[in-house]
Amino acid sequence: xxxxxxxxxxxxxxxxxxxxxxxxxxxxxxxxxxxxxxxxxxxxxxxxxxxxxxxxxxxxxxxxxxxxxxxxxxxxxxxxxxxxxxxxxxxxxxxxxxxxxxxxxxxxxxxxxxxxxxxxxxxxxxxxxxxxxxxxxxxxxxxxxxxxxxxxxxxxxxxxxxxxxxxxxxxxxxxxxxxxxxxxxxxxxxxxxxxxxxxxxxxxxxxxxxxxxxxxxxxxxxxxxxxxxxx
Amino acid sequence: xxxxxxxxxxxxxxxxxxxxxxxxxxxxxxxxxxxxxxxxxxxxxxxxxxxxxxxxxxxxxxxxxxxxxxxxxxxxxxxxxxxxxxxxxxxxxxxxxxxxxxxxxxxxxxxxxxxxxxxxxxxxxxxxxxxxxxxxxxxxxxxxxxxxxxxxxxxxxxxxxxxxxxxxxxxx
Numbered sequence: 551x552x553x554x555x556x557x558x559x560x561x562x563x564x565x566x567x568x569x570x571x572x573x574x575x576x577x578x579x580x581x582x583x584x585x586x587x588x589x590x591x592x593x594x595x596x597x598x599x600x601x602x603x604x605x606x607x608x609x610x611x612x613x614x615x616x617x618x619x620x621x622x623x624x625x626x627x628x629x630x631x632x633x634x635x636x637x638x639x640x641x642x643x644x645x646x647x648x649x650x651x652x653x654x655x656x657x658x659x660x661x662x663x664x665x666x667x668x669x670x671x672x673x674x675x676x677x678x679x680x681x682x683x684x685x686x687x688x689x690x691x692x693x694x695x696x697x698x699x700x701x702x703x704x705x706x707x708x709x710x711x712x713x714x715x716x717x718x719x720x721x722x723x724x725x726x727x728x729x730x731x732x733x734x735x736x737x738x739x740x741x742x743x744x745x746x747x748x749x750x751x752x753x754x755x756x757x758x759x760x761x762x763x764x765x766x767x768x769x770x771x772x773x774x775x776x777x778x779x780x781x
Numbered sequence: 782x783x784x785x786x787x788x789x790x791x792x793x794x795x796x797x798x799x800x801x802x803x804x805x806x807x808x809x810x811x812x813x814x815x816x817x818x819x820x821x822x823x824x825x826x827x828x829x830x831x832x833x834x835x836x837x838x839x840x841x842x843x844x845x846x847x848x849x850x851x852x853x854x855x856x857x858x859x860x861x862x863x864x865x866x867x868x869x870x871x872x873x874x875x876x877x878x879x880x881x882x883x884x885x886x887x888x889x890x891x892x893x894x895x896x897x898x899x900x901x902x903x904x905x906x907x908x909x910x911x912x913x914x915x916x917x918x919x920x921x922x923x924x925x926x927x928x929x930x931x932x933x934x935x936x937x938x939x940x941x942x943x944x945x946x947x948x949x950x951x952x953x
């Protein structure tokens with residue numbers, strides 16, 4: 551066993567098609583292996599993310615089926631226009647992220663930096679819209695559970711309206727945290743791009759960050775109709 | 782596989798043309814418009830189904846082309862697919878349960894529902910009820926009782942009586 555480990559760098563050097571990359575971690579035999587391990591790890595992580603949001607979607611389905619009137623009333627308080635704008639922003643950022651990965655694959659540093667900046671800016675735009683939505687709701691007393699006290703109340707609300715807003719804030723809140731996490735990853739990748747780390751031989755961080763960012767978009771694709779549109 | 786420049790044997794690199802990405806994006810935009818448009822039409826109980834079907838088409842486009850799952854190792858598709866399958870089992874069995882219940886008001890089973898009249902501890906009738914009420918009174922008069930388990934039990938009995946009453950007051 552120990553012999554084999556000792557032999558690894560030698561074997562690696564013997565494979566002349568792969569020159570030694572400074573980004574090859576010592577516990578991987580080759581860049582290919584490192585890339586595939588990282589990517590598989592990300593896909594499995596994305597499965598856990600699907601199941602995390604799956605719990606929220608399951609809870610939403612349950613409470614929606616019990617209190618449809620409350621959910622119908624609740625979604626009228628949401629601004630479809632702002633939700634649609636955020637959907638467009640997020641889908642566009644997914645496009646630029648995909649193009650950033652493509653730029654890394656083709657060793658196009660300028661394009662990589664450009665697309666990462668656009669993606670990051672879109673994420674900021676998404677959060678700004680979210681901020682205006684949240685502050686508007688908090689100001690009007692459209693809050694979860696017993697904290698619900700709509701200030702422009704004319705007709706009595708469904709007693710379960712607070713449940714709708716609990717789901718609204720929890721689902722968009724957890725999603726928002728994912729947007730912030732994705733932005734941190736994009737910022738890190740952008741910083742490394744500026745240092746010129748990525749090219750066609752090594753771009754795993756760009757690709758894996760891209761996978762994560764697309765999942766954030768994916769979740770929103772379901773959240774938008776569920777929270778803003780379904781009646 | 783077209784961009785293998787030869788210096789490295791990266792078998793995994795599949796570069797999609799920019800045209801494909803833009804086409805997928807256009808499709809996603811059109812589907813977003815369809816999502817919003819379809820929501821204006823009332824399909825009754827099928828509203829959710831229609832919205833989720835459109836969302837699933839969009840999600841598939843993102844996964845297949847933006848996330849390259851179409852060109853990726855099949856193993857990644859299997860790993861992700863298993864996650865989706867288990868989510869389907871989770872949601873499917875749950876909806877099966879909810880959809881086949883005969884309780885006319887299943888929401889009654891949840892504690893958050895405000896009850897029409899405040900619930901009071903059953904002090905009337907039965908030796909057991911009197912027995913439980915006694916430590917509660919004892920607790921009010923003498924907080925520093927010697928036998929600690931009894932006041933603790935009284936406290937527990939009191940707690941549920943207080944909270945539904947408070948809840949109804951808030952909702953009124």
